[in-house]
C-alpha cells in the first residue's frame with residue numbers, strides 16, 4: 001500500500017541549504033571537553049556531503065524538458081494495406097541528430113517544414129548512418145536517467161504520439177534486442193546497485209498503473225481486486241502527490257521487477273478484453289523509486305516515471321462510436337489538458353509570470369504535475385509515423401513537441417534523512433488526531449458547524465495517514481517478504497496462460513518444486529483457485545448444431561473456459577490445450593469487438609456481437625473446434641447464456657433474440673470483408689452483417705456461378721435448337737454428318753465457343769469459390 005515517504009518534492013528543508021558552501025568552525029578544546037570528537041567527525045562529514053551535493057547540482061544541465069523525436073519503420077499493416085490502403089510514402093527525414101524535416105508528397109509544391117529538437121532518432125531504415133536502435137535509446141536516455149536516479153534526482157520520460165507511432169515499442173518494446181527502455185533501465189538499475197561501494201544499501205519500490213476512462217487502475221493488484229479499487233490522486237503535506245492505495249511493491253532484484261512488469265502488462269491485456277480497453281486506449285505509468293544510502297550520508301532518493309501515453313489521434317479519423325467514443329473522449333480530455341498545461345507552462349517560461357496550469361483537470365496531469373514543472377528531469381519522446389497518410393498527426397505531434405521544449409522544470413537533488421520524514425509523518429498523524437477529537441468533542445474552539453462530510457473526510461485522511469505511518473514503520477525485510485507473498489497471490493489470481501515467460505517462480509516456489517507429494521497437493525490447490533476465478537455458465541440445455549455436451553461461457557464476463565467441469569482440462573495433458581484455448585479466446589474476443597465496432601460505426605450501436613464458447617471436455621479432438629459467435633440485432637441478449645433453441649424460435653420472431661452463429665474462422669473472414677466494405681455501406685448493421693456473411697461464405701460466388709451456368713445452359717439449348725433447324729433438311733438430303741452450309745458451320749463454331757466460354761466461366765467461378773473458402777486470417 002501507500003507511498004514510501006522518500007518521494008519528496010525535493011524538499012530543501014529536509015536537507016541543509018545548498019546556496020553556499022558550508023563551513024563549520026569548532027573550537028577544539030570545547031568540543032573535546034564535551035566528549036565530542038565523534039561529533040566533530042560527523043560535522044566534517046556533513047560539510048563534505050553538502051559541498052559534494054552543491055558540486056553535483058552546479059553540474060546540472062539546462063532545466064527545460066528535453067524533447068526527442070523517433071520515427072519508426074513502415075509497419076506490416078501499412079505495407080499490407082490494413083492501415084493505409086497499401087500506400088506507403090515517406091514524409092519525414094532526419095538530416096541530423098537534432099533536426100527533423102517533413103513534407104507532404106501529395107501537395108503539388110511540396111512545402112518542407114523543419115523542426116529542431118534535443119535529439120532525433122531515426123529508426124526508419126537501418127541503412128542510414130544515423131539509425132537508432134533500442135540500445136541507442138538506452139545508452140543515451142536510459143543511462144542518463146539511471147545516473148540521475150543514482151544521484152537522487154527524479155526523472156520522467158513520457159512517450160507521446162498518435163496510435164501506432166511506436167510509443168509502446170520505445171517504452172516497453174518487444175523481446176530480446178527489441179526490448180524497450182523500461183526493461184533496459186530496470187536491468188541497468190540493478191547493475192548499478194551491484195557496483196555500489198561496500199556498506200552502501202539500496203531500496204527499490206515499483207508501481208504500475210493505467211488511467212483508463214479517467215479511472216486509475218492498479219496494475220499490480222491481484223486480478224480479483226483491481227477492478228474494485230477506486231484510486232484517487234491526492235496531495236499530501238509531507239509526501240507530495242500520491243495515489244493512496246496504489247501498490248508499491250518492494251523489490252530486491254531485476255527479475256522481480258520484470259516479473260511485475262509482465263504481470264502488469266498482462267493485467268492491461270486482461271482489462272483490454274473485459275472493458276474494451278486496448279493498449280492505445282489507456283495511459284500507462286510505470287514508476288520506480290530508489291533510495292540509496294552510503295555510510296554516514298543522507299539517503300539519496302529518487303522517483304522515475306516511464307509513461308506510455310494513449311494514442312493522440314483525432315476522433316474524426318477513428319470514426320469511433322459507443323464505448324470507443326467514450327474512451328476517445330477521455331483520452332482527448334486528458335491529452336488536451338496536458339496540452340493546455342504545457343501551453344500555460346511554456347507561456348509562463350517566456351513571460352516569467354506565475355503559471356496557473358489546470359493540472360487537476362485530469363488524472364494524468366495531476367499525477368505528472370511534478371514531472372511537468374517541478375522537481376524532475378523530464379524527457380518527452382515524440383513518436384511519429386513515417387507515412388504521408390499520417391502527415392497531419394505527425395505535424396501536430398511535432399508542433400506539440402516544440403511547445404514542450406520551452407517548459408522548465410526545477411530538478412533538485414533529494415537527499416533526505418529518513419527518520420526526519422518518519423517524524424514528520426507522525427506529527428501529521430497527531431495533528432489529524434487532535435483535530436478530529438476537537439470536532440467530535442464539539443470543542444468551542446473548533447468550527448461550530450463541521451459538516452458530517454467534513455468529518456468523514458477527516459477520518460479518511462486519518463486512516464490513510466495511519467497506514468502511511470504503519471507502512472513506513474515496517475522494516476525493509478518484512479516489506480520484501482510481504483511482496484513475495486503478494487506475487488504468489490498475483491500468480492494465482494491470473495490464469496497461467498496470461499503470465500508471460502518471464503514470470504518465473506519465486507525462490508519459495510523453486511524450493512517447493514524439489515519436494516514432492518505435499519507440493520503436488522499445493523499445486524492442485526493453486527489450480528483450483530485458478531479455476532474458481534474463471535466461472536463457467538450452465539451447460540446449454542440444447543446442443544449446438546452437431547454438438548456434444550459442452551461448456552459454454554460468454555467471453556466478456558470471463559476470459560477462460562474453465563470451471564468445475566473443465567478442471568480436468570487443467571490437469572497434466574490437457575493443460576496446454578486449456579492455455580491454448582484461453583489464448584484463442586482472447587484473440588476471438590478482440591475480433592468480436594472489432595467486428596462490432598465496424599458494424600456499428602454508422603448505426604449507433606444497434607448490433608451486438610457476443611462470443612460464446614463451446615468446449616467439449618470429453619473429446620480432445622473437438623476441444624478447440626467449438627468457438628461460436630453470437631450476433632444479435634438487439635442489445636437485450638439473454639444474460640444467461642442458454643443455448644438458443646433455434647433460429648426460428650418465438651424469441652427470434654419477436655425480434656428480441658435474433659441470433660446468428662458463426663465459427664471463429666467465419667468471423668475472421670467477415671471481419672476482413674467488413675474492413676474493406678463497411679465504409680461504403682448505407683445498409684443497417686444487420687444487413688451489413690448478412691452481406692458479410694454472404695460474401696465470405698462463398699454464397700455470393702456460388703449464386704453468381706449458378707446464374708452463369710443457367711445462362712450458359714439456356715444459350716447452349718438455344719444454339720442447339722438453331723443448329724438442328726439449320727442442319728435438319730440437309731442431313732436428310734445428303735446423308736452423312738458433314739455440314740455444308742456456311743450458316744451451319746458458323747452455328748457449330750458458335751456452339752463450340754459457347755461451350756468454351758461456359759467451361760472457362762465455370763472454372764473461374766470454381767476458383768473464386770475455392771479462394772473464398774480457403775481465405776483465413
Ligand SMILES: Nc1ncnc2c1ncn2[C@@H]1O[C@H](COP(=O)(O)OP(=O)(O)OP(=O)(O)O)[C@@H](O)[C@H]1O
Pocket residue numbers: 071072073075123161162163164165166167168169170279280281309310311312383
Ligand atoms: N522503432 C521501431 N522499430 C521496429 N518496429 C517498430 C518501431 N516502432 C514501432 N514499431 C512497430 O510499430 C507498431 C506500432 O508500434 P506501437 O504499438 O509501439 O505504437 P503505439 O504508438 O504504442 O500505439 P498505441 O498508441 O496503439 O499503443 C508495432 O508493430 C511496433 O512493433
